[in-house]
Amino acid sequence: MDELQSLVDDLGRRSVEARLGARGFPDAFDGQLWGNLEQAGLTRLSNDDDAGPAAAAVVLAGVAKHAGAVPIAETDLLATWLASAAGVTVPDDGPLTVALADAELRDGRVVGTARDVPWPRATVLLAARTAGGLHVAVTEPGDLVEGHNIGGEPRGTFSFDVADAVTVDARVADELVRRGAWARCVQTLGAFEAARDLTVAHTGERVQFGRPLRAFQAVQHSLAAMAGEIERARAATALAIAAAADHGFDSPATEYAVTVAKVAVGRAVTPVTTIAHQLHGAIGVTVEHRLWLATMRARAWADEFGSPGHCARRLGRMVLAADDPWDVIVSGPA
Amino acid sequence: MGVPGPVSEFDALCANDDELADLRAAIRGFLVADRQQYGWRPAVDSWLGGWDTGFSERLGAAGFIGLTIPVSYGGHGRSHLHRYVVTEELLAAGAPVSAHWFADRQFAPALLSYGSEAQRREMLPQIAAGRLYAAIGMSEHGAGSDLAAASTRAVKVDGGWRLSGTKVWTSGAHLSHRIVVLARTSPLDPEHRHAGFSQFIVKLDSPGITIDPIVQMGGEHHFNEVTFDDVYVPDDDVLGEIGDGWRQVTSELGFERSGPERILSTAPLLLGMLRMLASQAGVDDGTATDVGDLVARVISLRQLSISVARTLAAGEDAATRAALVKDLGTRFEQDSVELIAELLDRVDRHTGELRAMLATARLHSPLFTLRGGTNEVLRGVVAKSMGLR
Numbered sequence: 001m002d003e004l005q006s007l008v009d010d011l012g013r014r015s016v017e018a019r020l021g022a023r024g025f026p027d028a029f030d031g032q033l034w035g036n037l038e039q040a041g042l043t044r045l046s047n048d049d050d051a052g053p054a055a056a057a058v059v060l061a062g063v064a065k066h067a068g069a070v071p072i073a074e075t076d077l078l079a080t081w082l083a084s085a086a087g088v089t090v091p092d093d094g095p096l097t098v099a100l101a102d103a104e105l106r107d108g109r110v111v112g113t114a115r116d117v118p119w120p121r122a123t124v125l126l127a128a129r130t131a132g133g134l135h136v137a138v139t140e141p142g143d144l145v146e147g148h149n150i151g152g153e154p155r156g157t158f159s160f161d162v163a164d165a166v167t168v169d170a171r172v173a174d175e176l177v178r179r180g181a182w183a184r185c186v187q188t189l190g191a192f193e194a195a196r197d198l199t200v201a202h203t204g205e206r207v208q209f210g211r212p213l214r215a216f217q218a219v220q221h222s223l224a225a226m227a228g229e230i231e232r233a234r235a236a237t238a239l240a241i242a243a244a245a246d247h248g249f250d251s252p253a254t255e256y257a258v259t260v261a262k263v264a265v266g267r268a269v270t271p272v273t274t275i276a277h278q279l280h281g282a283i284g285v286t287v288e289h290r291l292w293l294a295t296m297r298a299r300a301w302a303d304e305f306g307s308p309g310h311c312a313r314r315l316g317r318m319v320l321a322a323d324d325p326w327d328v329i330v331s332g333p334a
Numbered sequence: 335m336g337v338p339g340p341v342s343e344f345d346a347l348c349a350n351d352d353e354l355a356d357l358r359a360a361i362r363g364f365l366v367a368d369r370q371q372y373g374w375r376p377a378v379d380s381w382l383g384g385w386d387t388g389f390s391e392r393l394g395a396a397g398f399i400g401l402t403i404p405v406s407y408g409g410h411g412r413s414h415l416h417r418y419v420v421t422e423e424l425l426a427a428g429a430p431v432s433a434h435w436f437a438d439r440q441f442a443p444a445l446l447s448y449g450s451e452a453q454r455r456e457m458l459p460q461i462a463a464g465r466l467y468a469a470i471g472m473s474e475h476g477a478g479s480d481l482a483a484a485s486t487r488a489v490k491v492d493g494g495w496r497l498s499g500t501k502v503w504t505s506g507a508h509l510s511h512r513i514v515v516l517a518r519t520s521p522l523d524p525e526h527r528h529a530g531f532s533q534f535i536v537k538l539d540s541p542g543i544t545i546d547p548i549v550q551m552g553g554e555h556h557f558n559e560v561t562f563d564d565v566y567v568p569d570d571d572v573l574g575e576i577g578d579g580w581r582q583v584t585s586e587l588g589f590e591r592s593g594p595e596r597i598l599s600t601a602p603l604l605l606g607m608l609r610m611l612a613s614q615a616g617v618d619d620g621t622a623t624d625v626g627d628l629v630a631r632v633i634s635l636r637q638l639s640i641s642v643a644r645t646l647a648a649g650e651d652a653a654t655r656a657a658l659v660k661d662l663g664t665r666f667e668q669d670s671v672e673l674i675a676e677l678l679d680r681v682d683r684h685t686g687e688l689r690a691m692l693a694t695a696r697l698h699s700p701l702f703t704l705r706g707g708t709n710e711v712l713r714g715v716v717a718k719s720m721g722l723r
Contacts, residue, residue: 220717312626
């Protein structure tokens, strides 16, 4: 795992260097990074028996730490898995994404609008929910309206009208959301680490009143508070990674651990990003500074695949329905 | 560690794999039966307030004290994670554990690391039996967060030492058998403030000791002021090496800082409130969300605490993360009191038991972020380690 981590770190750093000064808002797809990741065989690890979710997590977090502008989570955790679960053929290489949407059936056709589709210029695998199940098909977004989230990542909206979709059990959609939430937690940890490293560096270099910022006790306490929130979020995410590695994504253990992690990581976003920006001063809100690539992506990811509030509600219901709340705290509902 | 590798990483992270799950079931069984027979009431912060020598003796007899003490010294030769599981189940149940608490948590490990063979043989079996209670004499009037300012001193005399000074905030000193005292054995060197300290194991009935209560707001008496007036301590009762006291008291802070008692001091109140909510029909979405937020904080903190315990049990360093657990965990304990009060407000029927626990929690909560090193000091420890990265 250490070797994998340093490989990803290296690719990430090279991407950052190659795009230095050339980055704006919104961010653009990094074809070179994607090519490097693909060449190293890192883009479809979670479904590989020899690698699995723990290895995929290392790649996701590492790419996110360097704000890599590539749909690695969408390709690896979502589309590759969904295609194989539904028996739909997708290209062997190149970036993939999933458009998860609610739809209706009209004369056997699946019709609806997909909103906030991540990286919609990638090969799109439609996953449309109706009362009849989940309908899966590779689709070409016709009337794509391109936008982005506040972290500058491409997000798109398009309508669809598909005749030849494969229908699978609705539970597949639940797993898809769980996988998405899992991936966003892992990625957010990477973004947190970037925000922390930038903040530690800045407070060590920036001099005011004749001293580096880090010499001030108030600043030290803010840094410690930030580190605490990050380590707590990391511990919750580690449990979700272990759950997926041990039991797969379609398991009560993973459902429990991902729900907990989405709340814990999501609730850490406000303190971590607030402290990072506060300690950077105004330079941190400029487009040429890299901080927003960490803080605003973390902010955007918290709400994707289940907001913290939504997940807290689900966890709360889980606790109140359990035989004993203490069991849920120890290891999830029996 | 002689523990076999976990089958499931998930279970291991939950401190609930194989042997630990069996142990958890065993301590739960003991607690239910013991409470039924002896009628103690679950209490918040019971590691400070719940003094019950009968309970400690029964717990010891059942094999749940001195888990990490080797079998040859009357203990059970298990890992720190075994102790972790038993400790958190005791706290979650609100069991009256304070009589044996400091002996089991601090004194026994100190004896194992620094004690003489005679000291170990004399005291460890008694600690494991839940019959020997120890107080920890560290803070003084002029030495709180700045422990190195301690001025209690020991002067060498024939065959032993003469101890003089005053310790404060000494939990349970009025009921304990021994007190472990940190004292200066050489004068303060301003260049090396941490040098010249030593530790002494002092019998609390020694001539020259005066114990006065420090009564907490709310009227409870757990803390004491312990004055040593030229108290004779034989050489045999020195703990470890003369001059090595500072290292001895600081080297094993990790377990203490990151343990379940930094998260679960209010757990009986939290669990009582949750059980009451669960028994009610039609809990609204807002309440369910608040419950989920509260529980997610406990679970994520517990995960962090266990990950530190696993690192420490493997013999690796986790000093910074241990400090983080204490800062985050005790702030959570404090926050939890009013969050729980808000949720209780939405419950139709309160029980007297929950009301009493809430009152105790409010009276104790200012202590959560003070005891064992203030959070401000801990944050300094954390920030320092970040700067060196």
